[in-house]
Every structure is written in structure tokens, then in C-alpha cells.
Amino acid sequence: MTAAVTAPAKEPANEPAARPAKDKPAAGRAPGRFAAVVRHRAGRKLLPLAVAALLLVPLGIALWGGGSWPAGLTVDVSGPLDDANAWVIDNRETHPLFLYFLLHLSNTATDAVDAVYSGLDALGWAGFAAMAVLFAWRAAGLGRRGAKTAAVAAVVFAVCGVLGMWDATLLTIALMVVAVALASVLGILLGLAAGLSDRFHRMLRPVLDTMQVMPAFAYLLPFVLVFGTGTPAALFCTVIYAAPPMARLTALGLRGADAGVLEASASLGANGWQRLWTARLPLARKEMLLGLNQTIMMALSMVVIAALVGAGGLGEEVYSALSTVDVGKALAAGIPIVLIAVWLDRTTAAAGERIGASVPGGSRLLHGWRAWALVAVVTAVVAAAGRALLTRSWPEGWTYDISTPVNRAQDWITEHLASGIPVLGGTEVWSENFTLWVLNPLRDGLVWLPWWALLLIVAGLAWLVGTWATALTSTLALGAIGVLGVWTKSLDTLSQVIAALFVTLLLGFALGIAAARAGRFERWMRPVLDAMQTMPQFVYLIPVVALFGVTRASAIIAAVVYALPAVVRITTQGIREVDPAALEASRSLGAGSRQQLLQVQLPLARPALQLAVNQGVVLVLAVVVVGGLVGGGALGYDVVKGLSRGEMGVGMTAGAAIVCLGLVLDRLTQPGTGRSGRRHDN
């Protein structure tokens, strides 16, 4: 649904079978011996590092001094970047690269989106609604499940219309259709290559990571320069952001194919291509559908950012509401985005569950291509009837303006919660204390550490959780931040990320455990989590500022809201999938509910919990930029500044630093690298 739940969401589902088995011997050992082994292992690993440090650190200090990152070791990349910027502006009307290639791409993109939009618009609102409902019904399977999904679709589009967002919704859906189609094709091609070749798989992984962690704000500007404002730049940025989950899950599906089936098809004389078409791809269908689901969600989360370069649609409504500080209006445009996400999520999820399930009963007329033809025919009939009897766009009179009541509610809430609550103090006081007692010491501590000490700490930690390669990558990535000349700013951002991560994990684990143990709580929370993930952050930033002020604490809250759902979901799933036999055994030994949780469920769900930590890192980093819009400062602010002032050097440098931070944190939190090697899924 976000930068997050890419392949990882899959992992808990796949792993438990293998992982706990691997973990059991370790857990079964006597605690004393186990600790000794760890100590021994850690010691063995850290000793050479300590020796190297003893030799190198004095040399480093002698050459460049201690303290902050030495100026002699930085390279200013903004000059060449700004030159590239100027070159593009000077050559884009004459250079063959543009005339014969890039401009074709841009014109095709515009035409494609325009075509889809006019197609949807031509159906009229009644026709489009009929199509959306029938599509959901058909894709989710017939019977009760399908009816429920269809009902969701009907409600979704009715609300979009009532909120007065019909046209904007159509435009957004048109953009989404083209973007998702392109992203899926790209993702499947990359995923196929990665699924079939190990070397390509290894090469692709850092590329996919960069595609997701690099803030879109940072590369929006070059895209605008090359492709122009409006649809094309927005479309291509969306594709870049949304393609990775498709690629990851396709590769995962292909790699995870049952060896027995492949063996069988090989023994029947199928060659490579036949095996791919008849065995491997069909077996990977479920993963690929999950990939499509994730791609759709990520494309939706780009909708608002795309509005910054004039893509129109719901994003533009949110963005323009911001300029008058009108939360109600922004919410009116944000709700349809959430609802589209719900519609597509429920539809693809239902379609996914249907794969491999037995065909439900019903007339033969309602299956296969016949059903699709029926959908088309009914849509055409309703569209024709609707255009004859009703207006083509959503009738004005059927809209309701929610902005006034929402704004009034927001004013009331901020006025009553911001300060003056007895004993608790109010949000403003909390944010002040959080800044003073958590954020400031954390930042000052990181900045105070000499640069070489920080490099050593990271190297040591990475070596403990992984191999020498992990240590090398993360140390180099941290070094790269220094070389880029944004050392202090990056540490500021890092301190915010750490604090946000801490809060996210605390809340996420608590809620995740509660949800895993109480089904009703989980059902109740699901729509809330959906909304948290897809509601454009711009919508809730204003209330957050009103409650917490222009401080880094506000930025952290934005990050927590965005990252929390993934952590909760992964935790819940991880605990749910704990082997029931182990639970049963502990219960028969008389373990209480609390003991079961602490001694059985949590230890066995450890891989999932580690994954949750890792996803938390990725997601929190993904909103660092948004934090820059509410007083987070540091790298996030620089990225936004680069885009809004056309300073490619500033924006791209900060963007690259965020990617490097992501790399360091990802390596330090990678689940299971210590014992079972690389995560197999990405």
C-alpha cells in the first residue's frame, strides 16, 4: 500500500514454515551457552574492526581532524547537476535525443491519458458507475463475495459524486489506469528477468530500493525539464515509484515456484519458454496479483505529488485547498483517493483469493469471457440510457459541501486539545517536551560524535547483524553522505527518523499484538489503517501543525501515521501465523495468556517483527520530505526546496543523501541476515 509493503508483506506468509524450524535449535539451547556463543561470535567479529580502527582513526584525525565531517573530504555535485539542467533547457527543442525519442514518449503519454479520460467521460456518470460496479462484481467472483465487493464499489462512487469530486475522480482514475498499466508491464519485465537470472536479481535490488526510497520530489524536476509539466512528468514519476512491488513480487513468485512441478514439466519435455508459460507463470499468479495490488496503492499515493507539476485530478484539489489552509476542502478531495484505494484493494484482493479456488455455482452464462461480455454490454446499455435520460457529468444538485462542518470541527478540536488540558497538558506541551527531551539530545548527540566514531559504530553494528559485505555497504553509504557535503543535515534527519521509528514500533507492536489476539479489534481497525496509508499527508498536515506547532515533532507525527499501518499489519500477521501446535503445547503446560505471548508467540514471530522494523525504517524515510513541509527541516526541506526553486543540485543531493541513509538503516535492520543470509525475496 506504500513504499512499504512490497515483497515483505509476503514474507511472513512464506517464511514461518521454514524460519521457526531454523530458529528452534537456537532457542532450545541452554541460555548460558547461547549467550557465550554470541559473545564469542561478536567478539571475533569486532576484534579485527577494533584493530583496524586503532590504526586508521589516528591517521584520519591527523589528516582531516575530528569533529564534524571534514571539508576536505567533500565533493560538490551541484555544479555538474545544474549544468546538466541548463543543457536540457538549451537543447530540448533541437537535440535528436528529444525530437526522435523523448518527445514521442511525452506526447504518447499525454494522448493515452487524454484518450482514457475522454473514454470514461463519454460513458457518462451512470455508465461509468455501472462499469465500476460490474467490474468489481466480476473480478471478485460471483456469489456473495462478489456482491459485497460490488456494493463497496457502488458506495465508493456515490460518495465521490456527492463530495463534488466526480470530474477530478475521473481524471485521477484515467491517470491511474495508464500509470498502473505501464508500471505493471515494466515491473513484470524486470521481475521476469530477475526471477530467471540470479545475477540480474542481485543487480536489480539496489535499483528497486533507490526507486522507492529516493523522494519523488527529488527527481520530479529533471522529469519536468525533459518531459514538460502536466501529464507526462507526473506519469513517469508515478511509474518509477509504483513499479518496484510488481517487479519484486513477480521475481518472488517465479523463484518460489514448486520445484516438483517444474521437474515434472521438464520431464515431459517442455523447453524453457514452455515451462515459463505453462508452469512458472501460472504458479506465480498469486504473487503477481498481490504485486498489482501494491502497485495500484503506490500509484495512488503519488497522485498528490503529481499535482505539484500540474497533473490535475484529485491531487490538484488537495494541493489547491492547502493554499487557503482549508482542511475541509482538502479532506473532500482526500476521501475519494482513499475510497478509490479501498475499491481497487478489495477488488484485487478478492480476485487474488479466488485464484485456485473452486468455481462457485451459477449459470454458465456467468463465467469466463461470457461474463466479461455481459459486463461490457450492461455498461453500454446503462451508459446509453444514462446519457439519454440524465446529465453526463454528476448532477450539481446531488453534491454536499463538507468543508464548513469539517473546518468547524477541526477548529474546535485544536482549540481544546492544543493546550490547557488539566494534568495531561495538551498536545502543544507534549510536542515541546518531546522536542526538548528526546529530539534535541538525540540530534545533538549524533552531531557531537566525531565523524570517524559514527562510521565505526555503523560498521560494528552492521557487522554484528550481517556479513562483512553488509558492514562495508553501510559504512560506504554513510561515508557517501559526508562526501556529498550534507553530514550535519543528514544527522538531523537521522535523529528524527530514529525518534519516529521508536514511536512507530512502540505503537505498532502494541496495536499489532492487540489485533492479533482480538479479531473484532482488527476488523474495526482495518478501515482506519487503510485511510492512514492512502489519505494524502497534505490533508492532515494542517491539523497536525495546529495541534503541535511548526516543529520537528509535527514531522515525526506525519511519519508515524504513514508508517504505522504496515508495522501493525506485519506484526499481526506474524503473530497469527505462529505454529498453533506450539501454542497448544504451551497452553497444555499451563502457560497463561501473558506467558504465551511473551514466551511463545513473540519469540516465534521474531522474523516478522524484524521485518516490521525494517519496513518501518523504509516508510519513515519515505515521508521525511513531507516532514520538511511542516517544520522538519534538514534533508526533507532541501528536497522540496530543490523542486520549488528549480535548484536541481540542492534537491538531488539531499535526495541522494536520503537514499544513503535508507541504505544504512536498511542494512542495519535487515531481518535474519545474521544466520540465514540474504532476504530471499528482494
Added chain:
Amino acid sequence: MNTRNSRTIRTATATAAALGLLALSGCGAAETGKSDEAGDKKTVKLTVPSWVGAQANTAVAAYLLEKELGYTVKTQQMGEVLAWDALSKGDIDGILEDWGHPKEEKSYVDTKKTVVKGGDLGVTGHIGWFVPKYFADKHPDVTDWKNLNKYADEFKTAESGDKGEILEGSPDYVTNDDAIIKNLKLNLKTNYSGSEASQITAMKKYAKAKKPFLTYWWTPQWLNAEIDMVEVKLPAYKEGCDADPEKVACAYPNTPLQKFFNADFAKNGGKAAEFLKNFKWTTEQQNEVALMIADEKLSPEAAAEKWVKANESTWKTWMPKK
């Protein structure tokens, strides 16, 4: 996976990709410009900057172009620098309110000649440091920068530590504040709110609680009608005192806001171009429309309609000569 198989697939993928590129580029040079015609009506494309004052300009211009001159107007919201780029490419025809982009002006107007100046908008913009009036009334000497250090304690927040905080706006804005603070040896610290919306939200909050604050701010701005603010005098602006960004120690200049048009549009835009060149109104008139949008929450179109109906004598003079 055996190597023969994966090689076949790799070759196939590469071939497919190459063919795709060929197919795309095979059809000759692409069109660079976009047609201005939409049906039988002529289209004018305008940018809508993110702040409300500029939205007011665009809304009134768009309303008159559509209702009086029969054009179709497409408006597109985007960042300022992006808008300049789009203007140069002809993706949009005009910017009605520009606060000064010397770098872009030099490259597009002087060197490439794809953009031309469109004259004054009639509104003069001014950036400065402001404190709320309720605070200035209590401490009248705060309005001179020399006394700011005395009040630094009053402006302290959790973000600024032991210094006073000056609230900053969106990264879009022109600011020399860090240099000014350093060069005037002020005990202040900038806090970048990162967007106009969060800056306004913070200011409204302070004003409601009648707390002291110091902020980077500007006129004309619709919020000034809601929160009464007084400017802090900085050392007077002299031509060239802001030439070196590191050494600035003076106030911001008064900027007569400018219009800019795409060169082709200015030449061949007919009545629309003539009308937009004539478009010129006052700060008060702009604020009137801006307040309707921001405070009464009217849609820009509705606000424009209301203003146009009440001010016929003003806009009649903008109309092209028959």
C-alpha cells in the same frame, strides 16, 4: 535455472526493447509544440501559483477572458520555477504575478527570448519581518531591529533553543534571513515551516493565544486583514545591498509584481494577449478578491464573478480596443 534458458530470455528481452525504441522513434521527429485550438474556441493557458493573491489575479483574468472575450481558459497549478519552464515551452501562455526570478529571467527573456515581459501588475510586493500588533503595542521599541535581541527571549520556542525564533515560510520564497541574522549579530534562529499553509496555521495559532512571535512575512497577503501585524525596521534597502547573498544586512526591496508571457502568445495571442497586457489593478482590489477566496471560502470563480460585477469601470479599461 539453466544458463541457456536465461540467455535466450535475456536476448529476447533486449531485442524486444530495441524494437520498441525503434518503433517509437521510427515515426520521425515529434511535435514539440502543442496546438492552441480546442474545438472552435481559442484556448488561453494560465498558471495558478499556490498563494491566494495570485489565484485572485488568475481567477479574474480567466473570468473576463471567458465571459467577455469568449475564450476557453485552462488553468494549471504548479510551482513557480516549473511555471517559468512551462512558459518558455509554451505549455502555458502567461504568469500574472511574478515576485522576481532573476535567474530565469536572464535565461529565458534575455538569452533564449522565449518569454517576454508583460509589464507591471500594479501591485507592489514587500517582504519583511513582522510582529503582531498586540505585541508591538505593548513593546513599541520592538519594531526596530536594534532592539530585537532584547526580545529574543519572548520569541523562544522548543525549536530555537536559547535563541529567539523567526518563523520562515515555504522553500519557494526569496529569503536572506540567515545572512541578515548573522551579519546583524542577532540572537535569532530561523525555523523553516516548509509551506505557506503550515506557516499560516502557526501564525493563526499564536494570534489566537495572543502569544508574541516574529515571522518572515509579506504584503499584500489576505491574512493581514485577519491578523494585524507591524513590520520590524531592518537597515534600509539600498540598490545592490543584497548582491552577495552571504553579506546581506539590509531590508528587502519593494517589488512591483510583474507579468510574463510566452513570446509566441504575446505576438499571436490576439485579443487575449492584448487584454492580459492591459490587466492592471491595485493591491486593495487584489486583496478584496483574495479575502473572498481565503476567508469566505468562495471558489475563485465565484469570487471573480462577484468582483467583476461590482467593478465594471475598472475592468472595462483592460478590454482590447475594437
